[in-house]
Amino acid sequence: MRDTYASGAPVALPADARLVVPLMAATGGTGRSTLACLLAAELAAAGGTVVMDLGARPVSPWPRWAPGGAGLAAVPADRPHARAAIRAAAARRGPVDVLTDAREWHAPPLRLPAEPAAWYQLGAAGGWQLLVADTAHPVAHDVLAGYRTGGRGLTRAWCELPFAVPVLCAAATAEGVRTLQRAVTAMGAAGLPLRRTVAVLVAVDSGRGPAAVRAAAEELADRLYDVQELPHDPAIRAHGLAGGARPRGRTRRAAARIAEAVLEAARTTWGEDLPPAPVPAPLPAPPA
Template structure:
């Protein structure tokens, strides 16, 4: 990715247990060789896997970024923990890695606030691990006549939504229902990438294959993420333990996100919006 460009990939799901954080992790591993990459952990600390995955990162995390003070690019970058990639490269995570008993942070709900933070940090690839149920959020926002987080993420500059679901009958049903809600609200499904996360080894169930076929025309791409016992046994602390086919699927996911972005905005991507510079402080008289 050229310097000054920014690709945003909000990872969304309709229900819990969809493999959202695993998808965000693997996508970051695969995008890292293309440019500076960060994952934004938007979930509360005690419901997120990222603090455990970044326990050795030795960074201040989100708590080191006061919301009521100006931030420099160096401050934002130094607050992010480092994670190993699939090919020896590295990428970063902004999460709250403090001890469990510390008071919770008041994290912003607005996607624009997270986008501004990533823009200050200057990353090329920004992956947001969201925590809200997208279909419920879309319906609630419609009934309450407000924007909603899902729309906010999907309408950020150069955003390619990544829609996750477990590769099960209930998972594909939840994703299909969410896609119908997104379609009814006119959200950009034409550049969305669906990811079906296998929960067991073996052949994909027929109902999931049929659901993937139906999703194909409505989304930019459908990617199948195979079951990996290494993730179940060891989490994602060591990407080198992943099966080759898992690494291959991560590459396919990154390629699908890139292809959706190129189809929407051209190749290379246009330069991303930049935050306005802070004005110089006026010295006291």
């Protein structure tokens, strides 16, 4: 675990730079959405930030955490949209915009694009500099399936987006880190960019983590850019992040360290000042 982090708020990104931060996990129940919320709030000091919720509406916490906005249903993926319409679709949570399905939980499933490039295009068209994607696909299965069949897979597609720093989430348990190790091994075999990948071990209780977790963290630190920890927060565990829930001070400090690790990974990979981000080509206008 790296411990040489800058103090204070993150340094702002250059005006023409963009950073993509896909949060991924091999299984559910890893605290991925909680981490996405905390991390986005910290990254917002470096530039305009949006969280993109790729989860299914009935199980997604984001409509409760960030109510309001027209929602993703207002920006269908098969047509171009003005920046004002995209911004109006986003809800607001503190300094962060959130693109989620704002409809009632029992509404028919919304057809969301699977291709990460479509989400990149939406974020770029909306004018955000930091795109935090709360993904929903299982990384280990996705990578192994693509490796064996020759398919591209969602994990590879997210990692190959311009200026992407992947964040892998896992529960800080013996089984959680074993699953993470398998996912990292699969990613390495597939040639994915481990050296700019950050892993976060999310504590499930307030005790000291098992010896297996500490050993796995040391082993993973040699293969990834960084391994960080998110401590157990009883208030978040009990009430989530809806309403006025406020994380503990040590939770916020941990989120700040994770945010700095993500920004350092980007600067180490592409330079202290990130180069200008490519502007995606616009979608063709739908037929009349």
